[in-house]
Amino acid sequence: MNDYIVSARKYRPSTFQTVVGQSNLTSTLKNAIATKHLAHAYLFCGPRGVGKTSCARIFAKAINCLNITPDGEPCNECDSCRAFNEQHSFNIHELDAASNNSVEDIRSLTEQVRIPPQIGKYSVFIIDEVHMLSQAAFNAFLKTLEEPPVHAIFILATTEKHKVIPTILSRCQIYDFNRIGINDIVEHLFFVAKSENVIAEKQALSVIAEKADGGMRDALSIFDQIVSFCGTNITYKSVIESLNVLDYQYYFTLVENFYKGDVSQSLLIFDEILNKGFDMQHFIIGLAQHLRNVMVSSDASTTRLLEATEEVEQRYVEQSKTCGIAFIYKALMLINECDLAFRTSRNKRLLIEITLIRLCQIQNPTVVEIEKKNDISPIKKDSQVNVEQKQTNVSVPQPSLQQSIKTEVKATNNIQNKGFRPTISISTSTTEIPEKKEKNQETSEKIKVEQKNCDYSEDSFVELWKSFATDVREKNASLSRTMLKYLPQKQNNSYVVLVVNQLQQKEIVDDKVEIIAFLRDKLSNDFVNFSVEVSQKEDNDEKFYTSEEKLNKMLNENPTFSKLYSQMDLDLD
Numbered sequence: 232m233n234d235y236i237v238s239a240r241k242y243r244p245s246t247f248q249t250v251v252g253q254s255n256l257t258s259t260l261k262n263a264i265a266t267k268h269l270a271h272a273y274l275f276c277g278p279r280g281v282g283k284t285s286c287a288r289i290f291a292k293a294i295n296c297l298n299i300t301p302d303g304e305p306c307n308e309c310d311s312c313r314a315f316n317e318q319h320s321f322n323i324h325e326l327d328a329a330s331n332n333s334v335e336d337i338r339s340l341t342e343q344v345r346i347p348p349q350i351g352k353y354s355v356f357i358i359d360e361v362h363m364l365s366q367a368a369f370n371a372f373l374k375t376l377e378e379p380p381v382h383a384i385f386i387l388a389t390t391e392k393h394k395v396i397p398t399i400l401s402r403c404q405i406y407d408f409n410r411i412g413i414n415d416i417v418e419h420l421f422f423v424a425k426s427e428n429v430i431a432e433k434q435a436l437s438v439i440a441e442k443a444d445g446g447m448r449d450a451l452s453i454f455d456q457i458v459s460f461c462g463t464n465i466t467y468k469s470v471i472e473s474l475n476v477l478d479y480q481y482y483f484t485l486v487e488n489f490y491k492g493d494v495s496q497s498l499l500i501f502d503e504i505l506n507k508g509f510d511m512q513h514f515i516i517g518l519a520q521h522l523r524n525v526m527v528s529s530d531a532s533t534t535r536l537l538e539a540t541e542e543v544e545q546r547y548v549e550q551s552k553t554c555g556i557a558f559i560y561k562a563l564m565l566i567n568e569c570d571l572a573f574r575t576s577r578n579k580r581l582l583i584e585i586t587l588i589r590l591c592q593i594q595n596p597t598v599v600e601i602e603k604k605n606d607i608s609p610i611k612k613d614s615q616v617n618v619e620q621k622q623t624n625v626s627v628p629q630p631s632l633q634q635s636i637k638t639e640v641k642a643t644n645n646i647q648n649k650g651f652r653p654t655i656s657i658s659t660s661t662t663e664i665p666e667k668k669e670k671n672q673e674t675s676e677k678i679k680v681e682q683k684n685c686d687y688s689e690d691s692f693v694e695l696w697k698s699f700a701t702d703v704r705e706k707n708a709s710l711s712r713t714m715l716k717y718l719p720q721k722q723n724n725s726y727v728v729l730v731v732n733q734l735q736q737k738e739i740v741d742d743k744v745e746i747i748a749f750l751r752d753k754l755s756n757d758f759v760n761f762s763v764e765v766s767q768k769e770d771n772d773e774k775f776y777t778s779e780e781k782l783n784k785m786l787n788e789n790p791t792f793s794k795l796y797s798q799m800d801l802d803l804d
């Protein structure tokens with residue numbers, strides 16, 4: 232027969248000293264025993280697997296011990312202690328209220344309460360999951376609890392204190408058990424591993440501890456499971472594989488990429504994670520948890536909110552120093568937005584990918600962020616308005632901004648031509664990753680450059696205007712002609728180009744971003760700007776005519792044409 236004993240039972244603590252992670256509480260209990268200040272009823276509250284029942288048993292053993300140590304620990308050697316350890320003591324009675332919650336169960340228990348113990352001083356009654364007792368059972372129990380015999384001590388345990396009725400609460404001394412800290416669990420797992428001749432990596436045990444969420448019993452059963460899966464050598468890799476936990480290295484790398492603005496790497500890492508079979512929402516929650524850990528690591532006073540081993544804690548601290556708190560706040564907010572939108576999103580993957588892009592753009596706000604900030608619909612056709620609004624509202628150095636504007640204006644035009652809806656402009660950027668990456672790098676390089684603000688004369692402005700016009704002749708002869716014909720003039724502190732009709736105005740405005748970029752570069756001044764206005768002055772020769780006006784003019788000025796027009800019954804198309 233197999234004599235295998237699960238670790239949670241095999242390594243159950245037998246003294247208060249060996250209870251893990253509850254030192255405050257166990258020293259209070261030891262004090263009470265040493266000073267003989269015993270209550271008749273105790274209520275042990277706290278999450279599952281943190282040592283409530285173990286403490287209750289040690290307590291029962293200690294108060295019946297014939298040779299109690301001066302600090303209130305059981306000796307584990309006397310007849311009573313041995314009977315307890317071999318589990319045939321008559322001084323302890325356990326009832327699991329989860330499965331025995333009827334009035335009859337309580338009645339048979341209270342009958343036992345009346346019988347004094349044969350050996351030892353106290354009979355201890357442990358009722359586990361006491362909140363599960365039925366209302367009638369509670370009432371039946373209350374009477375015994377009010378007038379217990381001197382030899383009886385009750386220890387009630389519950390994971391849900393709020394479900395225990397007040398009349399019971401008020402008759403008990405209450406002890407609140409904490410979740411056990413990661414480091415305490417890891418330390419204990421190390422001890423168990425050593426005793427079992429298992430070699431384990433600290434990181435591996437740390438993952439088990441995290442998965443156990445503060446419960447030692449769970450940690451030990453996960454440990455057993457891992458040992459049966461990987462044998463006597465437990466590595467970090469084997470643990471995350473068998474527990475289906477996402478390697479936290481992914482999160483560290485992702486945040487590095489967000490900070491660098493590397494959209495393509497971030498999207499590829501996300502894809503890799505999905506290919507490994509991880510759930511999208513778990514990924515979002517994990518990423519949020521990671522960022523939260525980085526956030527609390529940024530301040531020495533909040534690092535205690537972190538639940539991680541020292542090595543990992545050090546990495547969080549380093550990442551928080553690299554990224555800075557402003558970046559982390561912003562990233563957390565973006566992740567939170569994504570988490571909130573996730574449930575209702577119809578394209579969940581795209582939602583996460585857009586979030587990743589936005590995270591990459593925290594450092595270099597480009598298209599998506601600027602658009603969001605200004606709330607400018609890409610459908611607006613007047614690029615002049617866009618350019619000017621952006622320049623006033625966004626505090627990004629001019630050169631990088633300009634690039635974004637250019638990209639956006641172009642992208643917008645494409646979208647309009649194809650008849651897409653404006654919201655798709657975001658997804659367009661996901662398909663242009665390589666180009667985007669280049670842009671981001673370029674932009675970040677330019678951000679480091681200080682803004683140029685050299686003086687320049689009106690003459691040099693006009694000369695450069697002409698030179699642009701000449702250069703553009705081959706590509707756009709009409710623009711070249713218009714620009715050469717209407718030169719910019721200085722008015723107050725700005726430059727104005729006065730044209731005579733809206734077609735000319737549009738022609739120049741359409742290429743305004745490129746003209747400005749050229750002028751700023753040549754004049755070494757990032758604040759160069761100009762506006763294009765239609766002259767109010769009536770000038771017949773220069774006036775822009777509609778087809779109808781042209782026809783009327785021709786009919787008036789040319790009698791032969793007029794005759795032909797009426798004879799042939801011509802009309803405008």
Ligand SMILES: [Zn+2]
Pocket residue numbers: 295296297298299305306307308309310311312313
């Ligand atoms: Zn003893």
